[in-house]
Amino acid sequence: MNSEINSFPQVLTIAGTDSGGGAGMMADLKTMQECHTFSTGVIIAVTAQNTLGVQQSFMLPKEIIDAQFASIAADFQIRACKTGMLGDVQHVQYVVNNLKKYDFGPLIVDPVMVAKGGAILLTDEAISLVKQQLFPLATVITPNIIEAQRLVDQEIKDANDIKLAAKKLQDLGAKNVIIKGGHAKGQQVSDYCLFLDHTDLWLNAPRIITPRTHGTGDTLSACICSQIARGIPLKTAVHIAKDFINLAIKKTIQVGHGHGPLNHWAYQEVNKNAEL
Numbered sequence: 268m269n270s271e272i273n274s275f276p277q278v279l280t281i282a283g284t285d286s287g288g289g290a291g292m293m294a295d296l297k298t299m300q301e302c303h304t305f306s307t308g309v310i311i312a313v314t315a316q317n318t319l320g321v322q323q324s325f326m327l328p329k330e331i332i333d334a335q336f337a338s339i340a341a342d343f344q345i346r347a348c349k350t351g352m353l354g355d356v357q358h359v360q361y362v363v364n365n366l367k368k369y370d371f372g373p374l375i376v377d378p379v380m381v382a383k384g385g386a387i388l389l390t391d392e393a394i395s396l397v398k399q400q401l402f403p404l405a406t407v408i409t410p411n412i413i414e415a416q417r418l419v420d421q422e423i424k425d426a427n428d429i430k431l432a433a434k435k436l437q438d439l440g441a442k443n444v445i446i447k448g449g450h451a452k453g454q455q456v457s458d459y460c461l462f463l464d465h466t467d468l469w470l471n472a473p474r475i476i477t478p479r480t481h482g483t484g485d486t487l488s489a490c491i492c493s494q495i496a497r498g499i500p501l502k503t504a505v506h507i508a509k510d511f512i513n514l515a516i517k518k519t520i521q522v523g524h525g526h527g528p529l530n531h532w533a534y535q536e537v538n539k540n541a542e543l
């Protein structure tokens with residue numbers, strides 16, 4: 268066997284596509300590329316989508332989902348993987364079964380529930396399965412505040428509520444928890460991280476006033492996934508991901524009429540000489 272084969276960091280995104288290119292698997296692939304990792308993908312759902320919303324979506328059949336997992340497992344050595352839009356109970360179960368069958372390294376679960384335009388990307392019935400079966404497999408979970416409220420069935424009003432919710436989510440089996448603050452109010456955007464070793468930290472940045480935030484959650488979790496695949500420790504990875512997302516929002520590009528997409532190459536442009 269040639270030991271050089273598969274020495275390059277490879278990652279996997281398990282998600283829905285976005286024909287508009289801004290969110291879902293498209294945001295993941297762009298981010299993973301910018302992070303100098305080779306990205307592969309298992310498509311769970313195909314959406315007809317643009318910056319104005321989701322016009323249609325189609326959940327793929329089990330056979331082709333299982334086949335995608337098998338193809339990837341047969342040829343690549345995946346060092347970290349992430350989930351995005353999973354759709355419904357059946358599809359969460361297909362993903363759980365495959366993640367138990369193959370070793371794709373540390374798992375980042377972004378429990379995507381509702382798109383920025385309001386479309387449902389995870390049914391209510393699927394939420395409990397995500398909690399019971401997917402979270403215990405996860406190295407990191409990255410709910411936003413609204414998702415965290417649904418997951419712990421508790422209103423989140425302040426920083427203390429965020430901390431309590433993160434602890435509850437950790438008790439469900441997720442090793443590390445990041446509650447994203449994009450949907451909160453205030454001049455700062457603060458993401459709370461609670462780590463396996465019980466240490467915690469806040470990732471703070473000034474709130475950028477813009478409608479161009481399509482795919483922010485996907486991008487943050489994909490960046491963390493790629494950093495982990497490159498061997499970067501999680502506490503460093505979350506700081507890099509926060510810088511990456513901040514620049515991707517700040518260095519805006521004028522695309523689409525609605526919730527515009529991010530500038531995924533901004534981090535690389537700003538840090539030209541930096542080793543990612």
Ligand SMILES: Nc1ncnc2c1ncn2[C@@H]1O[C@H](COP(=O)(O)OP(=O)(O)OP(=O)(O)O)[C@@H](O)[C@H]1O
Nearest residue numbers: 411447448449450456474475482483484485487512
């Ligand atoms: N207006 C903003 N200014 C600066 N940072 C932001 C802004 N909105 C979101 N972020 C950052 O983007 C990341 C994703 O947060 P957000 O809460 O938007 O996730 P999300 O709702 O899951 O995203 P998505 O809706 O794309 O799934 C976080 O790191 C958050 O701090």
Ligand SMILES: Cc1ncc(COP(=O)(O)O)c(N)n1
Nearest residue numbers: 283290291352382383481482
């Ligand atoms: C396929 C897919 N996955 C995830 C999102 C969430 O992104 P956003 O909340 O920014 O719309 C999306 N819109 N589409």
